[in-house]
Amino acid sequence: xxxxxxxxxxxxxxxxxxxxxxxxxxxxxxxxxxxxxxxxxxxxxxxxxxxxxxxxxxxxxxxxxxxxxxxxxxxxxxxxxxxxxxxxxxxxxxxxxxxxxxxxxxxxxxxxxx
Amino acid sequence: xxxxxxxxxxxxxxxxxxxxxxxxxxxxxxxxxxxxxxxxxxxxxxxxxxxxxxxxxxxxxxxxxxxxxxxxxxxxxxxxxxxxxxxxxxxxxxxxxxxxxxxxxxxxxx
Numbered sequence: 361x362x363x364x365x366x367x368x369x370x371x372x373x374x375x376x377x378x379x380x381x382x383x384x385x386x387x388x389x390x391x392x393x394x395x396x397x398x399x400x401x402x403x404x405x406x407x408x409x410x411x412x413x414x415x416x417x418x419x420x421x422x423x424x425x426x427x428x429x430x431x432x433x434x435x436x437x438x439x440x441x442x443x444x445x446x447x448x449x450x451x452x453x454x455x456x457x458x459x460x461x462x463x464x465x466x467x468x469x470x471x472x473x474x
Numbered sequence: 475x476x477x478x479x480x481x482x483x484x485x486x487x488x489x490x491x492x493x494x495x496x497x498x499x500x501x502x503x504x505x506x507x508x509x510x511x512x513x514x515x516x517x518x519x520x521x522x523x524x525x526x527x528x529x530x531x532x533x534x535x536x537x538x539x540x541x542x543x544x545x546x547x548x549x550x551x552x553x554x555x556x557x558x559x560x561x562x563x564x565x566x567x568x569x570x571x572x573x574x575x576x577x578x579x580x581x582x583x584x
Contacts, residue, residue, distance in 0.1 A: 364517075400483065400576060400577070401576060402480075402563060402574045402575055402576035402577050403518070403563065403574040450517050450518070452517070460567070461506035461507075461508045461520075461523055461565065461567040461572060462508070462520055462523070463520065463572070464520075465517030465518050465519065466517050467515075467516055467517050468515070468516070468517050
């Protein structure tokens with residue numbers, strides 16, 4: 361089956377710890393994205409990558425970091441500098457370069473930091 | 475700041491009724507206007523999209539109406555069913571950016 365996988369589905373961490381969220385796609389898409397979803401806030405872009413070894417900050421990149429060493433993988437690290445990390449995180453990919461309207465989303469990771 | 479304003483925030487419709495969700499945008503350079511559907515605990519999925527040179531697009535029970543002069547577009551769900559209960563996001567895209575509305579939580583009463 362082609363698609364995007366995110367793991368784990370639920371993640372719990374103590375405040376002050378860094379945590380890495382996994383995102384893998386087998387759709388052969390060039391572009392990948394990370395969004396944060398909070399109740400009533402819609403989808404806010406954290407980082408995006410158009411090609412391997414290149415990525416750009418989105419609207420709310422502070423406190424997050426990413427890497428794109430392989431076309432299939434785009435992990436997101438939530439650092440201890442992120443002031444309010446508890447949220448639902450969504451990874452997406454797009455078949456025709458950055459910000460094509462047709463984005464394919466993974467099932468999401470719900471992160472809870474206490 | 476560029477925005478896509480979506481309303482209402484929540485909507486309750488009787489089974490068989492018409493659900494209508496509205497969005498407004500500011501940037502006339504947007505070139506696609508997609509709608510996404512998200513079920514609880516899942517990622518959003520593309521439902522239907524329209525270009526600004528088209529006034530209406532229909533796919534099954536889902537229709538996008540687009541008013542370019544008013545910079546508004548809307549999603550109509552005909553014969554709404556309980557399985558349509560989900561959160562719907564409108565969006566606007568242009569080359570290097572896609573902006574999502576804040577979402578509408580739709581509940582269809584059985």
